[in-house]
Amino acid sequence: QKEVEQDPGPLSVPEGAIVSLNCTYSNSAFQYFMWYRQYSRKGPELLMYTYSSGNKEDGRFTAQVDKSSKYISLFIRDSQPSDSATYLCAMSPPEAAGNKLTFGGGTRVLVKP
Amino acid sequence: EAQVTQNPRYLITVTGKKLTVTCSQNMNHEYMSWYRQDPGLGLRQIYYSMNVEVTDKGDVPEGYKVSRKEKRNFPLILESPSPNQTSLYFCASRGQGRSPLHFGNGTRLTVT
Numbered sequence: 245q246k247e248v249e250q251d252p253g254p255l256s257v258p259e260g261a262i263v264s265l266n267c268t269y270s271n272s273a274f275q276y277f278m279w280y281r282q283y284s285r286k287g288p289e290l291l292m293y294t295y296s297s298g299n300k301e302d303g304r305f306t307a308q309v310d311k312s313s314k315y316i317s318l319f320i321r322d323s324q325p326s327d328s329a330t331y332l333c334a335m336s337p338p339e340a341a342g343n344k345l346t347f348g349g350g351t352r353v354l355v356k357p
Numbered sequence: 358e359a360q361v362t363q364n365p366r367y368l369i370t371v372t373g374k375k376l377t378v379t380c381s382q383n384m385n386h387e388y389m390s391w392y393r394q395d396p397g398l399g400l401r402q403i404y405y406s407m408n409v410e411v412t413d414k415g416d417v418p419e420g421y422k423v424s425r426k427e428k429r430n431f432p433l434i435l436e437s438p439s440p441n442q443t444s445l446y447f448c449a450s451r452g453q454g455r456s457p458l459h460f461g462n463g464t465r466l467t468v469t
Contacts, residue, residue, distance in 0.1 A: 252397065276455070287361070287447050287460025288400070332399065343388065343407070344415065345458070347400040 247271050250333055250348030259357050263320035267333035267348045270314065274335040274346070277309050279318045282330045282350065291331075292318065323355045359384045363448050363461035370438055371469055378433045378464050380448030388451050389431040390415070390458070391423065393444040400447065406431055438468040 250267045257263055265279075275296055280288035292307040294300045294316075300307045308317040316335075320327055333348040361382045370376055382389065390405035392415075402415030406425040420442055422434040431450075435442060445465050449458040 248399070250399070278457075285462070287449070287462050288458075289460070290457035293455070293457065334400075343390075343405060344402060345400075346416075347392075349397050349399040 245270065246349075247346050248333060248335060248348040251351055252349055253352040254354050255351055256354045256356060257323055259323060259325060259355055261323055261355075263318075263323045263327065263353055263355070265318040265320075265331050265333075265351050265353070267316050267335075268314055269316075269335060269346075271335075271337070271346070272311075272314065273337035275338045276336045277307070277316050278334040278345070279305075279307055280332040280334060280347075282332060284329075288332055320353075325355050325357050328353060328355045359459070361448055361450055361459050361461035363446075363464050365464060366462065367465050369467045369469065372439055373437050376435050376438060376466075378435075378446060378448075378466070380431045380433065380461060381429050382431075382448075382450040382459070383429065384450060384452065384459065385428065386450035386452050386459075387428070388453075389425065390449045391421070391431070391433045392447045392449065393417065393442075394447060394463075395444050403433070403446075438466075440468050442466065443468050 248269045279292040282288040297311045304321045306319040330350040332350045334345040387408045391403040392400040404423040406412045448461045
């Protein structure tokens with residue numbers, strides 16, 4: 245079993261809908277949680293970064309972490325066609341401090357105009 | 358412009374022929390890392406470097422070598438490539454603390 249599980253999709257939504265993405269993980273030592281967005285033929289770029297449990301909001305993006313359930317989520321409000329990409333979750337324990345990230349397999353998202 | 362530059366973008370080679378993928382960053386970052394990305398497996402770390410002359414294995418280091426002689430460069434070396442090393446490779450760098458990883462645009466390697 246992988247340490248981080250993520251549904252590969254594709255997840256297809258109409259423009260303006262809320263996109264809901266999630267990852268589950270098995271390593272209770274993970275404390276740092278990140279979401280990356282990857283466009284085709286490009287490298288991943290950091291979207292959101294959270295530490296431990298709770299919510300974090302940045303514009304149209306909200307990241308949630310539930311450590312008791314080992315479950316993290318990313319919500320994209322008012323989705324746009326430009327949000328069509330692959331979204332990767334990543335996480336690391338405190339001692340690694342981001343030096344050794346464990347990534348999920350990524351969820352492909354398609355936002356249709 | 359701040360960036361991580363990988364070369365080449367595409368590479369097709371044959372089994373056993375040594376190759377090097379170069380990576381350079383212009384942000385004066387201490388930390389650099391190599392990942393490979395495979396369908397369904399996500400990004401897996403190959404090697405990372407905390408600073409010049411300091412390197413360490415990631416999760417999948419077998420068959421790869423790295424060196425960090427200068428701060429800006431972190432080449433990935435495949436001494437004897439095999440078909441199971443066919444993959445999309447990413448170099449990344451970041452500054453100190455919890456600063457985000459900056460990724461290059463990838464090198465698609467095919468080993469026949």
